Structures are given as structure tokens and as C-alpha cells.
Amino acid sequence: MGGATFHSIDTMPEPGDIVWCKFPLRERPGRPGPWVRPTLVTESVVHENAETGHRFGSVWVSYGTDLRKVSDKLHFAVSTMAHARKIGLHKPTAFCFSGGNVKHLVWCAEYFIPPDYLHCRAIIMGRLSDEDREEVRKLLPSRS
DSSP, X not given: OXXXXXXXXXXXXXXXXXXXXXXOOTTSTTSOOSSXXXXXXXXEEEEEOTTTOOEEEEEEEEEEEOGGGOTTSOEEEEOSHHHHHHTTOSSOEEEEOSGGGEEEEESXXXXXXXXXXXXXXXXXXXXXXXXXXXHHHHHSOOOO
């Protein structure tokens, strides 16, 4: 991604973190989406440019959406308000693991930025419990 405003690799989220993301729309591939949405990090990768030695990060994220929209898709459900609040979400949410619901994005300000309306301006908004992360690992399709 040319002209990206890279975030430091020291601030990269870990698998199981829930981050604010301008998730790309199907109609605009390769470009940040217009809205900031919660996404679940499933993998973090550090890269090094062989020519410059510059290190930068990328993350695999899964889109968070309303539970009613995912009945036919592979997903991890945060199905109660108590569970949602415990991990940093404002309502029950499903994170989808198939097709266009999963993206590999550069860890940069163009994609990862908190919404303007938040008082706390952290990109990482929450984290799954150890048990939740284990359940997600079992659901994830292999990338190899």
C-alpha cells in the first residue's frame, strides 16, 4: 500500500484482540471502508523490506456484524450483552471467517483508527478470553 501511515510494530494487536478498522467494502477492494467497525484479529505478521530494512506489520481481521446476519456463515458468536461488554463490544456480535469477511491488511492509520466520537481513542477496543481464543482457533480455516 503506497503512502501508508504505518503504525509501529510495537503497537500491533495480538490474535484475539478486537480492533477498530475501516474494513474494505466489496465494492471498493484494496481501499479503506468509509466506516470504522469492530474486527477480530486472527493473526499478526511482521514484515521486513529487503531493500530498506524497514519493518512493518499486517494483520488478518474478521468482520464484526449483527448476529442475525450470519446464520449461514462460519463465525464466532458473542451472543449475550454481558459477554459483549466483558470483551469491549457495545452489543452482541458475530465475527465471520469466510470469503469477503476476512481481510489481510497493513497495520496502518488508513485502516486502523478509532471512531471520532469516542472519548478513549484506542485502536484496540477489547480482547477475547483465553477460552474464546481457543474456540476461534478451532473455527479458523487453515491458511497453509
